[in-house]
Amino acid sequence: MSARTVNQKAWWLVLPVLVLVGFNAIVPLMTVVNYSVQETFGNNKFFFEGVKWFEMVIHSARFHDALKRQLLFTAIVLAIEVPLGVAVALAMPRRGVWASVCLVLMSMPLLIPWNVVGAIWNIFALPDIGMLGWTLNRAGIDYNFTRQPVAAWATLIAMDVWHWTSLVALLAYAGLSAIPDAYYQAAKIDGASSWAVFRHVQLPKMKHVLTIAVLLRFMDSFMIYTEPFVLTGGGPGNATTLLSIDLVKIALGQFDLGPAGAMSLIYFLIILLLSWMFYRVMTLGEAE
Amino acid sequence: MKRMTWLVPALYIVFLMLPIYWLLCMSFKTTNEILGHFTPWPQNFTFENYRKILTDSTWYMGYVNSLIYVVINTVMSVAVALPAAYAFSRYRFLGDKHLFFWLLSNRMAPAAVFALPFFQLYSAIGLFDTHIAVALAHCLFNVPLAVWILEGFMSGVPKELDELAFIDGYPFWKFFVKIFLPAIAAGIGVAAFFCFMFSWVELLLAKTLTSVAAKPIAATMTRTASASGYELGLLAAAGALTIVPGAFVIYFVRNYIAKGFSLGRV
Secondary structure (H helix, E strand, O other): OOOEEEOOHHHHHHHHHHHHHHHHHHHHHHHHHHHOOEEOEEEOOOEEEEOHHHHOOOOHHHHHHHHHHHHHHHHHHHHHHHHHHHHHHHOOOOOOOOHHHHHHHHHHHHOOHHHHHHHHHHHHHHOOHHHHHHHHOOOOOOOOOOOOHHHHHHHHHHHHHHHHHHHHHHHHHHHOOOOOEEEEHHHHHOOOHHHHHHHHHHHHHHHHHHHHHHHHHHHHHOOOHHHHHHOOOOOOOOOOOOOHHHHHHHHHOOOHHHHHHHHHHHHHHHHHHHHHHHHHHOOOOOOO | OHHHHHOOOOOOOHHHHHHHHHHHHOOOOHHHHHOOOOOOOOOOOOOHHHHHHHOOOHHHHHHHHHHHHHHHHHHHHHHHHHHHHHHHEEEHHHHHHHHHHHHHHHOOOOOHHHHHHHHHHHHHOOOOOOOOHHHHHHHHHHHHHHHHHHHHHHHOOOOHHHHHHHHHEEEEOHHHHHHHHHHHHHHHHHHHHHHHHHHHHOHHHHHHHHOOOOOOOHHHHHHHHHHOOHHHHHHHHHHHHHHHHHHHHHHHHHHHHHHHHOOOOO
């Protein structure tokens, strides 16, 4: 990294990206900012309202509840998916036919459209005619994810683990397969335990890809919308109404553009802040 | 203990396959059988659901539309990301770090936030309900990701390669296309895979920006569900077919993924 030379002409190389992403990011973002400081009574008349909506959203119990649910969901999902993904990657065959078979099968859930994921889990978990629901009820467990908040949460988390653990596993596997065999041989000669190999050889090599994995999983689980919307629709009651679902309810359901705009910006800032913190913590010491 | 390690991926894959098995199983059942009572496999095995989808243009055009915008988006994202990633990995310039983080911050923008403004923006410029609109909109999150991935791969290529080529008198673009791109072919494969994946699975924006002419398959599914009650067998078959293109892509890039992200910056 230190070998990079100063060259202001590099801006020309970045320009196409700048134009494309800027067009998609700045115009809509400014539209949201506009909504967030204005009041409308329909027929396209807007009145400036200052920070009224921001104060309203920050003090609303509804937003606090959705945010708490969102943080809980993201925390649980990260706590399960990252260790599980790493464990699967460590236990996978390193090369050969079985490695390919594992990779192809494990990638399957990643390539399924998100609403189809929701639909699959919906029919899989239906208490009377779904495989999971039917089996659980047969086994004597009272399970109905459309009525019981706990069951809805469990199903939601199982779905996300099913959907995304493979991403962590694939990235961790990529990191592991970059370790030369000589490292393992050296560790063997030294008589290192498998924990020591993991701690001092495998984990440092996976650090970069794990940073990517944790960041991606954090951002995506914080923005999750389609899957829980299809699976539970935010219910029962408001039990699984995460931030995005609440936001769409306000913006498109009630057409309250002002509060929705303010909420969008606060939501976006929270993701930005947390991602930046994650990024700093996980790359600490890499800069030196 | 060492010999039992294969159990971990094996059990994990069984867990992954169960819901997919259930989907396939339902897609070969009649809707009456599905709604009737629980059966672990189809009693009256039928291809009717698939036949309907593959012969009715309102169904199969959904797949065509999705594939069109996904391919446009993948090509566009990788094409603009290549020079940018090169700039980030080789040069320092004013504001480079801020720019990089700003790009990534777009990856963090929830689609739910942008759905309505996107609708207004693309309606205003007359691109509503076109494939290009969805392809452009998906650039919001795919371009930053492609830059991020490619930058990692490019930083893994020694700078001496560039310098030697320039000493040999290669002009920049010739060097870039003839020497540099082949050197990071795996990275391009991985970036394209991820662009394809995120564009294929995204629905909220794709659905917001289309009505008829470019309607993606996933939206066709939700609409049919609400119009004619729950035709679960048909939905299951449509869902099963959405897995096919992804499975193809995975098969082709499986070796690149194995080589993976770790080439750069480790």
